[in-house]
Amino acid sequence: MIIEDLLLLLFASAAVAGAVLMLVLRHPMRVALALIATMISLGGIYGLLGVHVIAVFQIMIYVGAVMVFMVYAIMLLDVRDPSFTERYSTLLWPGVAACTVLAGVLVGAAWQGQAPLLKGAGDAFGVQAFSVAFLDRYWLYFELTSVLLVVAVLAAVAVVKLRSARRG
Amino acid sequence: MDKTQFLLWVSLVLFSIGLLGLIVRRNLLVMLMCMELMLNGVNLSLVTFAQRGGNVEGAVMVFLIFIVAASEIAIAIPIVLLLVRHRRTLDAGAYTDLKG
Numbered sequence: 001m002i003i004e005d006l007l008l009l010l011f012a013s014a015a016v017a018g019a020v021l022m023l024v025l026r027h028p029m030r031v032a033l034a035l036i037a038t039m040i041s042l043g044g045i046y047g048l049l050g051v052h053v054i055a056v057f058q059i060m061i062y063v064g065a066v067m068v069f070m071v072y073a074i075m076l077l078d079v080r081d082p083s084f085t086e087r088y089s090t091l092l093w094p095g096v097a098a099c100t101v102l103a104g105v106l107v108g109a110a111w112q113g114q115a116p117l118l119k120g121a122g123d124a125f126g127v128q129a130f131s132v133a134f135l136d137r138y139w140l141y142f143e144l145t146s147v148l149l150v151v152a153v154l155a156a157v158a159v160v161k162l163r164s165a166r167r168g
Numbered sequence: 169m170d171k172t173q174f175l176l177w178v179s180l181v182l183f184s185i186g187l188l189g190l191i192v193r194r195n196l197l198v199m200l201m202c203m204e205l206m207l208n209g210v211n212l213s214l215v216t217f218a219q220r221g222g223n224v225e226g227a228v229m230v231f232l233i234f235i236v237a238a239s240e241i242a243i244a245i246p247i248v249l250l251l252v253r254h255r256r257t258l259d260a261g262a263y264t265d266l267k268g
Binding site: 042 | 186
């Protein structure tokens with residue numbers, strides 16, 4: 001039990017450290033690597049919580065698909081412009097002030113709120129429960145996600161076509 | 169500290185850092201990645217509540233959110249490519265004429 005707590009603390013601090021590195025690093029590729037570290041740590045947290053399905057999807061979809069796509073885009077767009085030499089925009093101090101206010105409001109709300117009283121089940125649910133729920137009750141939404149992905153692909157192709165049409 | 173409370177604090181921190189990064193960074197791709205960080209923070213709180221309640225519906229919803237995030241990125245990156253081909257810069261400050 002104590003090892004699980006220590007691992008949870010380790011993964012959580014790694015996730016927060018990766019997020020902080022995202023703020024301070026200059027090159028987009030390093031920011032992407034910091035984000036990948038954060039996502040893998042979150043996958044570890046999900047695994048420790050017993051939600052193994054989500055942990056696998058976190059690694060497969062986020063790190064395996066989304067971030068690889070992002071890394072490709074960074075390699076494609078290696079432009080050295082003002083956004084590379086100067087990290088922060090003119091909104092730095094207003095942004096910091098606004099985020100401090102927001103974080104203060106959230107911290108205040110979290111401080112006053114009670115811990116959720118859902119101590120009922122909390123046991124691990126595996127692939128079987130997830131798949132049964134998905135294909136038994138939520139099959140329509142599962143099909144709708146495929147429609148959404150097809151529409152996203154069509155939209156990406158349409159944007160590329162727009163580019164070539166404007167060029168030609 | 170309670171484990172649920174601790175994870176909710178972590179998700180709050182991730183969301184705030186992502187929002188701060190979205191506001192203060194200049195690079196369009198870094199801003200997109202900060203949006204992903206905000207989404208990850210919210211996902212962490214959703215998974216925490218779902219695991220605490222022991223209902224599988226939360227996991228189903230997180231999966232749907234993953235799909236939505238993937239399609240969001242699939243559309244956002246071609247738009248960024250289009251903008252960069254147009255102006256040759258990734259600086260968000262160069263696109264102020266997109267203001268309404």
